[in-house]
Amino acid sequence: MPRESRSDGPFIADALRRPLRDLRISVTDRCNLRCTYCMPREVFDHEHAFLPHTELLSFEEIARLAKLFIQLGAQKIRLTGGEPLLRRGIEHMIEKLAKLHNTAGKPIEIALTTNGVLLGKKARTLHDAGLSRITVSLDGLSEATFRHMSDSSVPVGMVLESIAAAQAVGFAPVKVNMVLKRGVNGHEIIAMAEHFRNSGIILRNQWGLPLKLQMTTVSEKRSKVKLPPAKPEAYWVSASKALIKP
Structure with a gap:
């Protein structure tokens, strides 16, 4: 670039x-x-000292x-x-x-x-x-x-x-950030993409460590979602990050 x-x-x-x-x-x-x-x-918790106004x-x-x-x-x-x-x-x-x-x-x-x-x-x-x-x-x-x-x-x-x-x-557009955690909510990524598909809402995914999706999993699921044209923020980073725009 x-x-x-x-x-x-x-x-x-x-x-x-x-x-x-x-x-x-x-x-x-x-x-x-x-x-x-x-x-x-x-x-x-309730004892945490937040900044005073x-x-x-x-x-x-x-x-x-x-x-x-x-x-x-x-x-x-x-x-x-x-x-x-x-x-x-x-x-x-x-x-x-x-x-x-x-x-x-x-x-x-x-x-x-x-x-x-x-x-x-x-x-x-x-x-x-x-x-x-x-x-x-x-x-x-x-x-x-x-x-x-x-x-x-x-x-x-x-x-x-x-x-x-x-x-x-x-x-417009409203953007939605979804943080993914292994074994907690990773199974909902496709449901999220399908929910917001054709809604005009941009769904973006951020990996909460130590989650990484296998490339085979991504390959199997990619036909279900539409990826936008590549931008700097949409590139794969160590096979662990992507942007999904339904």
Whole structure:
């Protein structure tokens, strides 16, 4: 892949001098789920000391930092957590960020990654505030699998309804991230692909260590799903990672 370069001003680059275009901002370290691969309950229990609200970046500080990074070439801002929708008034922060433009004068793309629990009630407000894209984490379709992966009593239907709500208010495409763990939810990958097929939703898979699918398994199942044209993020990595777009 040709190395991207820029000479029209200062920019932030990685070790290979490639400009960094995406800025991820964690707006909270709290979450309302306890996914075993992310926030295991044995670590993040009721005694865990989360950051006090006074130590979080204010909306004004986030907007100021975003402006600085945009001046250095950032073109996309992704809001994460924890669970970003737990941050009170997040739609007001999105309104501030949505007014920003990149160095070419185009609006900044603002994306948000969520577990979907609160999305159903907030989808319209987030869209109206100027949020560009939504990615929802969903690790299975069955109640047993979803509750095991999230270590919660939240019904999987709540997340599915949130995905539908995001589509209904105009987010397109909605992306769904599925983390796979050997012996836990790997058997649901085809069901997930079939569920979202022809829905306009992009299903992406990330391997939760130490899962690796055998290439023979992939070969047997590939006729059931449609793979998008190859992109950098869609390449196989040690036969253990792929992007599936129904």
